[in-house]
Amino acid sequence: MALDQSLTRKEMLRTMLIAAATTALPVGAIAQAPTAPKDDVSLDDLKSMEKIAGISFSEEERKKVLGEVRAARAGYAGIRNQPIDFTIEPSTTFHPLGGGSIPRSRVVAKRSQVTLTRPIKEDDLAFLSVRELAQLIQTRQVTSLELTNLYLARLKKYGDRLLCVVTLCEDLALAQAARADAEIKAGKIRGPLHGIPYGIKDLFSTKGIPTTWGADPYEHQVFDFNATVVNKLEEAGAVLLAKLSNGALAQGDVWFRGMTKNPWNTKQGSSGSSAGSACSTAAGLVGFSIGTETYGSITSPSVRCRVTGFRPTYGRVSRYGAMGLSYTMDKVGPICREVEDCALVFAAITGSDPNDFASVDRAFEFPHRVDFKKLKVGWIGSETSMASDPVLKIFKDLGASVRIAKFSPIPDGVNQILDAEAGSAFDAFTRGSEIHQLKNSSWPETFRASRYIPAVEYLQAQRARTLLMRKFEQELGDLDVVVGNGVAGQILGHCNYCGHPQVALPFGDDGNGNSLAKSLIGRLYRDDELLTIAKTIQGHFGFHLRRPDLSKV
Numbered sequence: 001m002a003l004d005q006s007l008t009r010k011e012m013l014r015t016m017l018i019a020a021a022t023t024a025l026p027v028g029a030i031a032q033a034p035t036a037p038k039d040d041v042s043l044d045d046l047k048s049m050e051k052i053a054g055i056s057f058s059e060e061e062r063k064k065v066l067g068e069v070r071a072a073r074a075g076y077a078g079i080r081n082q083p084i085d086f087t088i089e090p091s092t093t094f095h096p097l098g099g100g101s102i103p104r105s106r107v108v109a110k111r112s113q114v115t116l117t118r119p120i121k122e123d124d125l126a127f128l129s130v131r132e133l134a135q136l137i138q139t140r141q142v143t144s145l146e147l148t149n150l151y152l153a154r155l156k157k158y159g160d161r162l163l164c165v166v167t168l169c170e171d172l173a174l175a176q177a178a179r180a181d182a183e184i185k186a187g188k189i190r191g192p193l194h195g196i197p198y199g200i201k202d203l204f205s206t207k208g209i210p211t212t213w214g215a216d217p218y219e220h221q222v223f224d225f226n227a228t229v230v231n232k233l234e235e236a237g238a239v240l241l242a243k244l245s246n247g248a249l250a251q252g253d254v255w256f257r258g259m260t261k262n263p264w265n266t267k268q269g270s271s272g273s274s275a276g277s278a279c280s281t282a283a284g285l286v287g288f289s290i291g292t293e294t295y296g297s298i299t300s301p302s303v304r305c306r307v308t309g310f311r312p313t314y315g316r317v318s319r320y321g322a323m324g325l326s327y328t329m330d331k332v333g334p335i336c337r338e339v340e341d342c343a344l345v346f347a348a349i350t351g352s353d354p355n356d357f358a359s360v361d362r363a364f365e366f367p368h369r370v371d372f373k374k375l376k377v378g379w380i381g382s383e384t385s386m387a388s389d390p391v392l393k394i395f396k397d398l399g400a401s402v403r404i405a406k407f408s409p410i411p412d413g414v415n416q417i418l419d420a421e422a423g424s425a426f427d428a429f430t431r432g433s434e435i436h437q438l439k440n441s442s443w444p445e446t447f448r449a450s451r452y453i454p455a456v457e458y459l460q461a462q463r464a465r466t467l468l469m470r471k472f473e474q475e476l477g478d479l480d481v482v483v484g485n486g487v488a489g490q491i492l493g494h495c496n497y498c499g500h501p502q503v504a505l506p507f508g509d510d511g512n513g514n515s516l517a518k519s520l521i522g523r524l525y526r527d528d529e530l531l532t533i534a535k536t537i538q539g540h541f542g543f544h545l546r547r548p549d550l551s552k553v
Contacts, residue, residue: 041070053454086324086425093357094328096314096499096524097469101352101361109347109366111135111192112340118142122150126284127547130341133287134192137184144184144195147287148177148239151197154285155242161553162261162283164276166202167210167243173197176239183237192344194237199286201277202243203250203323206230213323214255214273215248215441217434227321228353229290229332236348241286244276248441249426250297250325256439262304263548265513272300274309277335281307282548288336288345292322294329295418295496299487299504302335303517306506308544309335310342313525314499315360317346318353326421328358328462329496338544339503339535340366346527362525368532372398375533378405378476380484380491391483391518394540405482407475410493411464413457417497420458423450469498481520481533488519501527503534506543 046062046069057065111131118141119125125142136142152170159165180195205211205223212218230240245260247253253260253275260275262268263283270279274291278301281289291298293311302309310333317332324330334345343366353359377395379386379402386392392402423446429435430447438444472494476482484490487504495502500521507516520537522530538544 041066041073049454052452053457080428080431084428087320087355089324089327089357090424094314094499095358095360097473098524099315099360099499102363103361105361105363107347107350107364109192109343109364111344116141123284123547126150126154127337129338130192130196130288130336130344131338133196134194134344137195138189140184144177144180144197144239145174147195148173148197148241151241151286154283155199155280158263158283158285158550158553159242159280162263162266162279163255163258164245164260164270164279164283164285165199165242166212166214166245166255166257166276169206169209169240169242172209173239173241176234180237180239190235190237191348193233193348195239196237196287197239197241198233198288198290199242199244199277199280200230200233200240200290201246201274201292203246203292204230204243204290205321206240206243209243211243211323212256213249214246215438216256217429217437219256223321225321228318228355229349230321232318232349232351233290238348242280244280244286244289246277246297247273247275248438249443250292250294250323251441251443253301254440261553262515263550263553264306264509264515266553267513268304270301271304272302273297274301274335278302278305278307278309281305281335281337283550283553284547288334288341290345290349291333291335292319293331293333293496294326296487296492298331298333298335299492299502299519302504303486303506303519304515306509306515306517306543306546306548307335308338308342308506308538309333309504310339310346310531311495311502312346312350312527313362313501315358316350316362316525316527318349318351318356318359320353320355320359324425326418327425328421329418331496331499339505339531339538342503343367343528343531343535346531362527364528366528366531367535368528370529370532370536372400372536375400375480376478377402378479378482379403380405380482380488389483390541391537394537395483398536405475405479407491407494408471410468410497413461414464414468414497415493416453416458416461417465419446419450420453420461423447423453465497468494472498472500476523479523480526481522481530484519484521486517486519488521491521495521498524500524501530503530505534505538506546507541508543508546 043062204227250273253269260270274297277289277291280286282305298309298311334342336342352361503520505518520534
């Protein structure tokens with residue numbers, strides 16, 4: 001379409017918007033599209049929108065923009081008629097401060113060598129760590145097929161009781177296990193995950209297998225491709241056992257069959273949307289699992305279910321093929337029985353992906369060289385609690401310096417980012433009829449409310465986020481790691497908005513059935529350093545070795 005050079009910028013924009021709308025409409029509708037009904041948007045409507053946005057224009061100013069607003073509204077149809085599936089993200093990409101790929105980044109994670117004899121009891125075998133299972137497999141004391149059958153039996157026995165399994169991938173698992181055994185027998189060892197059975201949160205696409213997103217309207221949804229993480233784990237030789245429950249559309253622990261339970265205390269839910277991943281790992285139903293976090297969905301269920309959860313630096317693991325909730329906040333990470341397992345799994349799934357523009361290549365070496373005598377540790381708490389905390393005592397005993405860490409609150413309005421992006425991800429769903437099928441969820445209200453967030457305010461919130469990232473880095477100063485109780489709630493939001501890595505370590509319970517944990521937060525892209533530190537700390541306690549009593553399930 002040729003543009004008249006005499007047109008003003010506003011007239012040009014209006015013409016383009018109308019043209020965009022008409023090109024997306026059926027041929028028979030083109031003649032009616034350019035002119036919106038006179039009563040389509042009124043001056044009073046503009047005044048109402050100003051009230052929502054907290055601004056005010058004069059009547060004359062409203063009259064001057066009314067035509068543009070009507071034209072823009074006509075243009076929305078052009079976008080809505082485009083086939084935009086869930087894998088398509090905005091062309092704006094988020095990177096934490098100092099983000100981006102570093103060419104020729106080396107990724108290596110070495111498994112600790114252990115002298116281990118296969119346990120006699122199957123329960124003991126089921127609860128071994130990835131590094132221990134790998135040792136048994138590679139010394140031919142157990143086959144992948146044996147492990148797979150063991151975990152499948154446990155998933156069948158406890159899955160429905162705990163409401164943690166959505167779909168059992170039995171045929172696929174048996175085929176992958178048989179292939180792993182054949183390769184290992186032939187001397188082709190893919191790495192520490194070769195032959196290890198695992199489960200994955202049911203918001204990752206798996207070719208030919210239902211991916212329900214935990215929500216009634218998507219119960220029978222099937223994709224014809226695998227998520228990048230699924231492909232990477234297959235390349236590492238891991239065996240996919242099951243699609244594990246997540247709260248409906250990645251919120252909470254309630255999905256379309258009910259609430260996923262905490263195996264330590266079945267009166268409680270598993271918390272967070274990676275509920276099934278944390279629950280099944282804690283109950284010894286899988287060797288390890290994969291979860292996602294937007295705002296606490298790895299750390300929170302890991303704390304509740306007393307397992308080790310790792311949320312990496314944003315962008316270090318591809319999100320392609322995972323249900324998108326917040327384009328600039330979603331993160332993928334492992335949930336395991338111990339820190340070293342998290343490192344082994346992370347090494348297999350990290351790296352850039354052409355299908356995810358936010359994903360990056362960065363070096364990762366585990367174990368990392370850490371001199372505890374040079375470490376500076378921040379504590380989120382009081383002077384009194386700092387003096388008595390057992391984790392901080394270990395840091396001090398190892399020579400690290402410890403001090404109180406204080407951080408400024410998140411600016412008001414930044415939380416609109418998550419709501420606006422979720423509203424975009426589920427725009428078609430919100431405008432369609434399927435939203436009425438979604439049960440036990442507050443998402444419909446959030447999605448609808450997001451339509452009242454002005455685009456300018458969303459971008460302003462992103463600019464405020466940039467200031468938050470700079471402030472957070474400034475306040476972290478020379479600290480190498482920050483320690484807090486539970487999910488470190490005081491800065492959980494900071495970490496998720498700024499992209500920092502975090503490890504949740506189980507720390508027993510309070511005597512009343514409530515789980516305790518410690519969180520370690522690291523610096524951006526220094527995931528290997530954080531995991532090495534966390535492994536050292538975890539090794540001084542035995543909480544990760546404890547098991548829930550499944551006879552009560």
